Amino acid sequence: MPPAPTSARAAPLHVLEVVGNAIVGGMETWVERFIARMPRERVRFTALVPAEGPFADKLRALGATVHAVPMADDPSWTSLQTTLALVQAEGVDLLHAHLPRAHVLAGLVGKLAQRPVVATLHGRDIGMFDLEVHRATGSHLAVVCRQSYFHALSVGVSPEDVTCVPNGVDTAMFSPRPRGRSSLREALGLAQQTPLLGFVGRLSPEKAPDVFLRAAQALRTRCPEARAVMVGDGPMQQSLMAQAEQLGLTGWLHFLGLRDDMPAIFSELDVVASTSHSEAMPLALMEAMASGLPVVATRVGGVPDLVEHGRTGWLAAPDDSGDIAARCALLLADAALREAMGRRSRQRVVEHFDLGECVQRMGKLLDRLVPPAPPAAANVVARQFLRQS
Missing domain, CATH: 3.40.50.2000 (Glycogen Phosphorylase B;)
Incomplete structure (x- = not known):
């Protein structure tokens, strides 16, 4: 330090x-x-x-x-x-x-x-x-x-x-943790081996959580055994819950609300996706990478400074829910790829951020x-x- x-x-x-x-x-x-x-x-x-x-x-x-x-x-x-x-x-x-x-x-x-x-x-x-x-x-x-x-x-x-x-980002607070029994999966009634995709951020228009829902719908077809969670709250929460129901995601995608135990939450996730229309240098994405997670994020603002395309995760165009879903599916299906990208994510943040x-x-x-x-x-x-x- x-x-x-x-x-x-x-x-x-x-x-x-x-x-x-x-x-x-x-x-x-x-x-x-x-x-x-x-x-x-x-x-x-x-x-x-x-x-x-x-x-x-x-x-x-x-x-x-x-x-x-x-x-x-x-x-x-x-x-x-x-x-x-x-x-x-x-x-x-x-x-x-x-x-x-x-x-x-x-x-x-x-x-x-x-x-x-x-x-x-x-x-x-x-x-x-x-x-x-x-x-x-x-x-x-x-x-x-x-x-x-x-x-x-x-x-x-x-x-x-x-x-x-x-x-x-505080790289001591946000760091990889040994994988034990998943209390989050237990709380959600999921099997311990269930792959878990996360969205972390304010539920507001600039973060494009509605794009994440569309990506989750496409991902469900590709990886029906996976599940998704959204962490955060904001003005779009009620409309997003209604949209999730319309997209048939009830029971497949879970809204967790605000959490004050984010280091523990990141340790439960396998992949984090950021679908924002506008960002500068998003803290949630940095925290995910510091926690040793691969990320899929939109190519906006300072995100390309943070995410090395093809090494720490992938970058996608804003609004491209199909590409976001495809990239997430690749990571969720390949534990070795997740581990390699997650390790490089952690290294990049420690060295530069x-x-x-x-x-x-x-x-x-x-x-x-x-x-x-x-x-x-x-x-x-x-x-x-x-x-x-």
Whole structure:
């Protein structure tokens, strides 16, 4: 594991994580793991979230101070005033935003308080709103895959203002486990030798879970002895359950909902499929590979950076449920192929996408963006603004 970033800074950097959502998703997981892994002698964290709930509780359990502040694409005066007062009163050194509504709030407050702002863009494209905020406030953009980096350059972002920090996975938490008796198969009433295909992700349009259902229908014809599970929840859950019934998948495909034991779940699966229309660097796919599983994934965003076609799994075109099903069938029918591809999956993630490396790169970026001491003028400007308000 790479060493933690070091710095000659006299006191820990005070970072305000401004998080524009609080659901169970890849972005929220990234924030949790970043806070958990960054040494406290290097950084102390305060977080702004749009509402209280389980996500806020998790951040507090990790040692962050958490405040709930309403966030919208057009921030309210109250949200701006509250955030600016917090930055000034608590001596925040840098604001780190996630999602556009957090970016605009952090960008405006950073401009007023003369604090640096970095926005991590977790999607594959640079949206117009993020681009407008960047141009208006001078925020730095951090992207998570090469496609996003080159897209930023193509829309006019200066190379000095964008950094690629690929996502990372905890390769100790997610690692191959010895195959014993399968408690998941027992719970589902399946024979222990039943081949098991998994979909892991939010049940929302960009993840294309409906394509996974169509692939499962085709796979059932090719591998009737196999079964499939979908792990996650989201706005499409009810329609997907109805679609599964219409496709004749009742009893063959199982909806597991949200799970908090994902390392154990991955150890029960044989193959993982990702059918997304849009991705940057999907954490669920990285976790599956770190767990020693072969994957079949759509060729979108940063996925080709992660999956080596023909070595760690296969890439397919978006919406091509037939090809996805055929690739999954090959893997489910060939234990030796699964083992070889799964071993290479694990090796690739360990060598190139370990969480320690991700944290180290982000730590270096934060150090680069924050000057050794805040300009004295910044305190004057912020105090004047607050007095006038």
